[in-house]
Amino acid sequence: MPREIAMWEAINEAIRQEMERDSRIIVLGEDIGKMGGAFWCTQGLLEQFGSSRVIDTPISEAGFMGMAIGAALVGLRPIVELQFVDFFGVAWDQIYNHLAKLRYMSGGQFKLPVVIRAPIGGGYGDAAQHSQVLYSIFAHIPGLKVVAPSNPYDAKGLLISSIRCDDPVVFLEHKLLYGLFYLPPGSFGEVPEEPYELPLGEARIAAEGEDITIVGAAYTAYLAEKAADRLREQGVSAEVIDLRTLVPLDKHALRKSVEKTGRLLVVDEDYLPYGLTGEVIATIAEDAEAFKALKAPPARVGNPGVPVPFSEPLEKAVLPSEDKIVKEALKLVEA
Amino acid sequence: MSRVLLSFKSYSLAEREEKLEAEVTRELALSFYRKMVLARTLEDELKRRYESFEMRGELHLGRGQEAIPAGVCELLSDRDFVSATHRCIAHAVCKGLPLDGIIAELYGRASGVCRGKGGHMHLASSSKRFLATGIVGGGIPIAAGAALAFKTLGEDSVAVAFFGDGAANQGTFHESLNLASIYRLPVVFVLEDNQYAFSTRRSESTAVESNAIRALGYSMPALEVDGNDVIAVYTAAKWAVERARRGEGPSLLDCKTYRLSPHLEIVDTEEYRPEGEKEKWEKLDPVRRLEEQAVELKLASKEDFEQIKAEARKLVEEAFQRALSSPLPAPEEAFRDIFSGE
Numbered sequence: 001m002p003r004e005i006a007m008w009e010a011i012n013e014a015i016r017q018e019m020e021r022d023s024r025i026i027v028l029g030e031d032i033g034k035m036g037g038a039f040w041c042t043q044g045l046l047e048q049f050g051s052s053r054v055i056d057t058p059i060s061e062a063g064f065m066g067m068a069i070g071a072a073l074v075g076l077r078p079i080v081e082l083q084f085v086d087f088f089g090v091a092w093d094q095i096y097n098h099l100a101k102l103r104y105m106s107g108g109q110f111k112l113p114v115v116i117r118a119p120i121g122g123g124y125g126d127a128a129q130h131s132q133v134l135y136s137i138f139a140h141i142p143g144l145k146v147v148a149p150s151n152p153y154d155a156k157g158l159l160i161s162s163i164r165c166d167d168p169v170v171f172l173e174h175k176l177l178y179g180l181f182y183l184p185p186g187s188f189g190e191v192p193e194e195p196y197e198l199p200l201g202e203a204r205i206a207a208e209g210e211d212i213t214i215v216g217a218a219y220t221a222y223l224a225e226k227a228a229d230r231l232r233e234q235g236v237s238a239e240v241i242d243l244r245t246l247v248p249l250d251k252h253a254l255r256k257s258v259e260k261t262g263r264l265l266v267v268d269e270d271y272l273p274y275g276l277t278g279e280v281i282a283t284i285a286e287d288a289e290a291f292k293a294l295k296a297p298p299a300r301v302g303n304p305g306v307p308v309p310f311s312e313p314l315e316k317a318v319l320p321s322e323d324k325i326v327k328e329a330l331k332l333v334e335a
Numbered sequence: 336m337s338r339v340l341l342s343f344k345s346y347s348l349a350e351r352e353e354k355l356e357a358e359v360t361r362e363l364a365l366s367f368y369r370k371m372v373l374a375r376t377l378e379d380e381l382k383r384r385y386e387s388f389e390m391r392g393e394l395h396l397g398r399g400q401e402a403i404p405a406g407v408c409e410l411l412s413d414r415d416f417v418s419a420t421h422r423c424i425a426h427a428v429c430k431g432l433p434l435d436g437i438i439a440e441l442y443g444r445a446s447g448v449c450r451g452k453g454g455h456m457h458l459a460s461s462s463k464r465f466l467a468t469g470i471v472g473g474g475i476p477i478a479a480g481a482a483l484a485f486k487t488l489g490e491d492s493v494a495v496a497f498f499g500d501g502a503a504n505q506g507t508f509h510e511s512l513n514l515a516s517i518y519r520l521p522v523v524f525v526l527e528d529n530q531y532a533f534s535t536r537r538s539e540s541t542a543v544e545s546n547a548i549r550a551l552g553y554s555m556p557a558l559e560v561d562g563n564d565v566i567a568v569y570t571a572a573k574w575a576v577e578r579a580r581r582g583e584g585p586s587l588l589d590c591k592t593y594r595l596s597p598h599l600e601i602v603d604t605e606e607y608r609p610e611g612e613k614e615k616w617e618k619l620d621p622v623r624r625l626e627e628q629a630v631e632l633k634l635a636s637k638e639d640f641e642q643i644k645a646e647a648r649k650l651v652e653e654a655f656q657r658a659l660s661s662p663l664p665a666p667e668e669a670f671r672d673i674f675s676g677e
C-alpha cells in the first residue's frame with residue numbers, strides 16, 4: 001500500500017527491509033545506532049537488529065571504511081554511512097584505491113558489495129566543508145557506481161538495488177530532500193510499503209516536453225521539475241531528465257530527449273569545472289544524431305567553482321536555483 | 336603574585352617479560368623450513384630473471400624476513416584472512432597461493448592469480464582469503480574488517496594484517512588498533528620491523544623506541560618478537576591467534592628483523608645503510624638459524640635440508656615452466672571485472 005512519506009523514511013525503510021531479508025547486511029558509521037543517524041535515516045535499526053549489525057563507530061573514517069571492505073571480502077554486505085559526504089577525504093584512499101579497485105585488481109575474484117551512504121548538498125548555511133555534493137569525484141573513479149535520488153519513491157527502490165548490487169555503490173542523499181523539519185523543502189511522496197528494486201542506470205523522465213531538455217540529479221532534478229512548471233506557464237515545454245544514477249549514466253535517455261527537443265540545459269550543484277555537466281554535454285556532442293539535432297549550443301547552470309559560502313546572499317549567488325534554471329532555459333529557447 | 340603547587344596524574348611504561356612455551360616437532364620444524372626455503376628459492380629466481388628485465392614494473396623482495404610469514408601462516412588455514420603489503424611474495428607462498436599462479440601474475444600472464452591485473456605488489460586469492468595492497472598501511476583496516484565479519488558471522492576464523500614499520504606511522508594503523516580493540520576483533524597485527532621504510536630508518540621516523548609500546552595506547556597486548564627466529568615467531572603467533580580464536584581480542588606482534596634485499600630491485604642503491612650493518616644481519620639469516628636450531632634440538636639433519644632445498648628448486652622450476660607457457664591476456668580482458676557481470 002503506497003502512503004506518503006518523507007525521503008528519510010523511505011531510506012530508513014529500505015535499509016530495514018533489506019536487513020530483515022539478509023542477515024549479512026550490517027550498518028556502520030558515526031552516531032547511526034543510539035542516535036539513529038545525524039539525519040535520522042538509521043532510526044530504530046539498533047533496537048531491531050542489535051549492536052553486532054548496527055555498529056556505532058568512532059570518528060575514524062579511514063578505519064571503518066577499510067573495515068567495511070574487509071568485511072565484504074569475506075562475506076558481509078556492509079552499508080557505511082559517512083555523516084557528510086564532505087568527510088570522504090579522510091577515507092579516500094580506502095574508497096578509490098581499495099573499494100573501487102580490488103575487484104578489478106584481483107581479476108574478478110573478490111566481490112565488494114558495499115554501499116556508502118552520504119548526505120550531500122548546501123543551501124542551508126553550512127558553508128564550504130559541509131555543503132558539497134562531489135558527485136564527479138566519485139563518478140570519475142572506475143569501479144564505483146554513483147546514485148543520487150530526488151524523491152522518496154526513487155530513494156527506496158534505488159537503495160534496495162544498491163544494497164543488492166555486488167559492486168560498490170556511493171549513494172548520495174541530498175539534505176534538503178530528506179524531509180526533516182529543519183531542512184526545508186524536503187521531498188515527500190507515495191511509496192509502496194513492500195520492497196521493490198529500481199534499475200541502476202535508468203534515468204527518469206520527470207516531465208515530458210518538446211522545446212528543451214533540462215537535466216539534473218537529486219536536488220537539481222527537484223528544482224528542474226519546479227522550473228519546468230513555471231516554464232510551461234510561459235509557454236515553454238520543457239522535458240526534465242532526472243538522472244537518478246550518474247554511474248552508470250543513461251546516455252540513451254539523454255540522446256533521445258535531445259534529438260526530440262534540440263536544446264540542452266544541464267543543471268548541477270557540483271563545481272562546474274571537469275564535472276557532471278561537461279560529461280552530459282560530451283555525451284550529446286559525441287553522438288552524431290543528437291549533435292545534429294542541436295538548435296543551440298548547450299548551456300549549464302551550477303556552482304561555477306566556488307567554495308560554498310556561508311552567508312545567505314553569497315550562497316544563493318553560487319548555488320543553482322529555480323530562478324536561474326528558468327532564466328537560462330528562456331535564454332536558450334529564445335536564442 | 337602567589338605561587339601554587341598543583342599535582343597531576345601521569346603514566347609511565349614498564350617493560351615486562353612474557354614467558355611462552357613452544358613445542359616443536361620434527362614435522363613442524365620441517366614445515367617451517369619448507370615454507371622459508373620455497374619462498375627464498377622463488378625470490379632468488381625472480382631476482383635473477385628480473386635483473387635481465389623479464390618482468391615489468393617494480394619488484395620488492397624480502398630476503399631475510401621469511402621467518403615472519405612462515406611462522407605466522409603455519410597457524411592459519413584457508414578460512415583465515417591475510418592482508419599483506421607490496422612485499423607480499425613470501426606471504427602468498429606461505430598462505431598457499433599456487434607458485435605458477437604467482438609467477439604468471441608477475442609476468443602479466445592470463446593464468447596469473449589476478450589474470451595479469453594485479454602484478455607483484457597486489458597478489459590476491461579469494462579462495463585463500465589473501466589480499467595484498469600497494470598502498471602502505473592500506474591493508475590494516477581491511478584485516479580488521481574481515482575480523483569483524485568473522486565475529487558477526489560466528490566463524491572461528493582469524494584475520495592477520497602484515498605490514499612494515501613504515502606503515503605504523505599511517506593513521507590507518509592507529510585507527511585499526513583502536514577499532515579492533517573496542518570491538519574485541521579476532522585480528523592479529525603483525526608488524527615486520529625491518530628497520531627501514533625504503534631509505535628512512537625507523538628510529539628517525541617513529542617517536543617511540545619500539546612500536547610494541549604503541550599498542551598500550553589501545554589497551555592491546557603486544558609482544559616484541561625476534562623476527563629472524565621462526566620458532567619465536569610461531570610461538571608468539573600461536574599465543575596471538577589462539578587468543579583471537581577464543582574471542583579474547585586483538586594483539587600486536589612487533590617482529591624485529593632486517594631486510595637483506597634492497598627496498599626494490601635494481602633501483603635501490605642502499606646507500607642509506609651504515610657500513611657493516613647488513614653484514615651483521617646476514618649472520619642472523621633466519622634460514623640458517625633454523626638449520627642450526629633444528630640440528631641442536633635433534634629434529635632434523637643436513638640431509639633433510641638438502642632434500643627440501645632440492646625439492647624447492649624443482650617446484651620452482653616446474654612452476655616457471657607452467658607459468659611461462661601461459662599466454663598473455665587478450666586486450667579485451669582489460670575491460671572486464673570493473674563491475675560484476677561484465
Ligand SMILES: Cc1ncc(C[n+]2csc(CCOP(=O)(O)OP(=O)(O)O)c2C)c(N)n1
Binds near residue numbers: 498
Ligand atoms: C601511501 C603510500 N605512501 C608511499 C608509498 C611508497 N612506498 C612503497 S613501500 C614504501 C616503504 C614502506 O616501508 P614499510 O612499511 O616499513 O615496509 P617495507 O618496505 O619495509 O616492507 C614506500 C615509501 C606507498 N606505496 N604508499
